[in-house]
Amino acid sequence: MADAVPVAKRTGAHCIAIVELAKWLEGQGVEEVSDPNFGGTVEFDWGYVSLVPAWHTNTLPGSEESPFSAEHGIAIGPAAGLLIKIGETTVYHAGDTALFGDMELIARRSDVDVALLPIGGHYTMDRRDAVVAAEFVGAATVIPMHYDTFPAIEADPGAFKEEVESKTSSKVVVLSPGESHSL
Amino acid sequence: MADAVPVAKRTGAHCIAIVELAKWLEGQGVEEVSDPNFGGTVEFDWGYVSLVPAWHTNTLPGSEESPFSAEHGIAIGPAAGLLIKIGETTVYHAGDTALFGDMELIARRSDVDVALLPIGGHYTMDRRDAVVAAEFVGAATVIPMHYDTFPAIEADPGAFKEEVESKTSSKVVVLSPGESHSL
Amino acid sequence: MADAVPVAKRTGAHCIAIVELAKWLEGQGVEEVSDPNFGGTVEFDWGYVSLVPAWHTNTLPGSEESPFSAEHGIAIGPAAGLLIKIGETTVYHAGDTALFGDMELIARRSDVDVALLPIGGHYTMDRRDAVVAAEFVGAATVIPMHYDTFPAIEADPGAFKEEVESKTSSKVVVLSPGESHSL
Numbered sequence: 414m415a416d417a418v419p420v421a422k423r424t425g426a427h428c429i430a431i432v433e434l435a436k437w438l439e440g441q442g443v444e445e446v447s448d449p450n451f452g453g454t455v456e457f458d459w460g461y462v463s464l465v466p467a468w469h470t471n472t473l474p475g476s477e478e479s480p481f482s483a484e485h486g487i488a489i490g491p492a493a494g495l496l497i498k499i500g501e502t503t504v505y506h507a508g509d510t511a512l513f514g515d516m517e518l519i520a521r522r523s524d525v526d527v528a529l530l531p532i533g534g535h536y537t538m539d540r541r542d543a544v545v546a547a548e549f550v551g552a553a554t555v556i557p558m559h560y561d562t563f564p565a566i567e568a569d570p571g572a573f574k575e576e577v578e579s580k581t582s583s584k585v586v587v588l589s590p591g592e593s594h595s596l
Numbered sequence: 597m598a599d600a601v602p603v604a605k606r607t608g609a610h611c612i613a614i615v616e617l618a619k620w621l622e623g624q625g626v627e628e629v630s631d632p633n634f635g636g637t638v639e640f641d642w643g644y645v646s647l648v649p650a651w652h653t654n655t656l657p658g659s660e661e662s663p664f665s666a667e668h669g670i671a672i673g674p675a676a677g678l679l680i681k682i683g684e685t686t687v688y689h690a691g692d693t694a695l696f697g698d699m700e701l702i703a704r705r706s707d708v709d710v711a712l713l714p715i716g717g718h719y720t721m722d723r724r725d726a727v728v729a730a731e732f733v734g735a736a737t738v739i740p741m742h743y744d745t746f747p748a749i750e751a752d753p754g755a756f757k758e759e760v761e762s763k764t765s766s767k768v769v770v771l772s773p774g775e776s777h778s779l
Numbered sequence: 780m781a782d783a784v785p786v787a788k789r790t791g792a793h794c795i796a797i798v799e800l801a802k803w804l805e806g807q808g809v810e811e812v813s814d815p816n817f818g819g820t821v822e823f824d825w826g827y828v829s830l831v832p833a834w835h836t837n838t839l840p841g842s843e844e845s846p847f848s849a850e851h852g853i854a855i856g857p858a859a860g861l862l863i864k865i866g867e868t869t870v871y872h873a874g875d876t877a878l879f880g881d882m883e884l885i886a887r888r889s890d891v892d893v894a895l896l897p898i899g900g901h902y903t904m905d906r907r908d909a910v911v912a913a914e915f916v917g918a919a920t921v922i923p924m925h926y927d928t929f930p931a932i933e934a935d936p937g938a939f940k941e942e943v944e945s946k947t948s949s950k951v952v953v954l955s956p957g958e959s960h961s962l
Binding site for chain 2: 834835836837838845847848849850851852854855856857875876877878879880900901902903904905908911
């Protein structure tokens with residue numbers, strides 16, 4: 414979140430965040446900000462972005478040595494996932510989250526083409542719970558994320574791919590840092 | 597919430613709120629306060645009030661220009677819905693919330709006669725998700741709320757009524773500001 | 780939580796808590812701390828501990844007269860339950876929580892041998908909702924907790940035992956303060 418402010422200012426990007434965070438971004442001088450809450454949708458000429466539930470804490474890091482301490486950070490409450498419609502394609506970015514049953518409801522309400530699911534464990538679900546998430550979501554394409562960037566969240570994306578593809582009709586695309594994938 | 601304090605003081609109303617908010621109300625000098633958490637019930641001679649889950653943030657507004665900023669407001673965590681039993685009638689006031697699957701569980705645990713459901717979108721579910729909520733709850737009467745008071749939450753209650761009544765056996769009662777409805 | 784710091788220091792216990800709380804414990808001088816978020820697992824040679832969702836607020840008490848006031852305490856966001864594997868035995872400590880449907884998912888992902896369920900009401904589900912929780916979890920052994928320590932959470936553990944044992948194949952073990960039970 415600390416990086417979001419300079420990126421938004423440099424690029425002029427429109428930021429969408431849950432209301433408490435959106436208002437903080439405005440206070441930091443970000444100019445284009447939308448402030449939904451869970452269940453809300455922000456529409457654009459290219460599609461829309463909706464905020465959906467996630468099971469994760471949501472804390473604005475403090476400037477101290479221990480940014481996520483309850484004392485130094487600013488806790489906002491529950492975190493959000495994102496449902497992003499771009500043209501004809503619906504992307505479910507689960508955010509940082511544990512597995513939860515309403516992933517099925519999210520996918521029932523919006524046909525998900527691409528699901529980005531965390532597999533790293535520790536701060537999110539691990540790759541085994543993420544297989545169940547992939548079953549719940551039923552996306553054509555699943556992209557694992559939030560793993561291997563530091564030791565606590567090491568994961569085996571190949572094993573995840575194998576298990577998802579053996580249990581569902583989803584195809585798993587494992588990306589290297591910086592790599593892109595076209596649908 | 598800022599209005600709750602003078603209203604409670606003027607009327608002597610008994611306030612029920614999640615514990616962090618209840619303790620804040622007491623600190624503001626409100627005299628009759630109950631402080632449950634999710635799943636808790638406060639009983640009265642006329643019935644009871646239970647706190648049920650909702651997917652929404654819950655922030656005490658700050659006194660600054662940007663009351664709901666993470667920095668200026670005081671975030672409490674997840675928000676609550678209410679289940680209110682008055683005599684023989686059970687009212688589910690969903691609060692501000694996104695659609696979630698446990699609305700079905702709430703209605704399974706307590707036969708809901710009247711459901712107040714937000715339909716405005718942006719800060720809550722929109723009228724399309726609220727149709728699914730109405731299906732989950734199965735109340736005899738559904739009253740849409742939390743819409744049309746400012747542009748971000750404009751909604752079409754007539755379309756909501758038509759869709760709910762075509763898909764469920766619930767009857768939708770659309771109220772104008774200040775209007776009342778007797779069961 | 781105030782007690783956790785001296786206990787951890789005296790015993791050298793390894794503390795596991797959601798990240799904001801874990802970082803606070805570290806700041807208080809606790810030496811062995813793990814900091815998962817929902818869905819995360821911390822492994823030991825004797826088993827593991829996972830953080831699972833719960834419906835409850837999570838506030839670090841303030842030092843003032845009203846420790847859980849939104850102003851005096853430090854709210855972190857949603858609270859967690861625990862899944863604890865010790866050798867061959869899986870314990871689900873539901874934490875303080877309302878009843879929620881994903882208790883079924885938690886139990887589907889990990890066969891639960893022992894479930895500790897709150898029954899006191901007011902700050903958690905009451906004994907009637909806890910019967911449904913016991914149905915969702917399907918543990919061989921259910922131990923009621925979080926009741927009778929102060930008037931607001933008085934409950935009848937015998938009635939809970941009778942109802943769970945008539946509706947499920949779980950055996951309910953009611954413990955007195957200080958009493959232990961071996962599996």
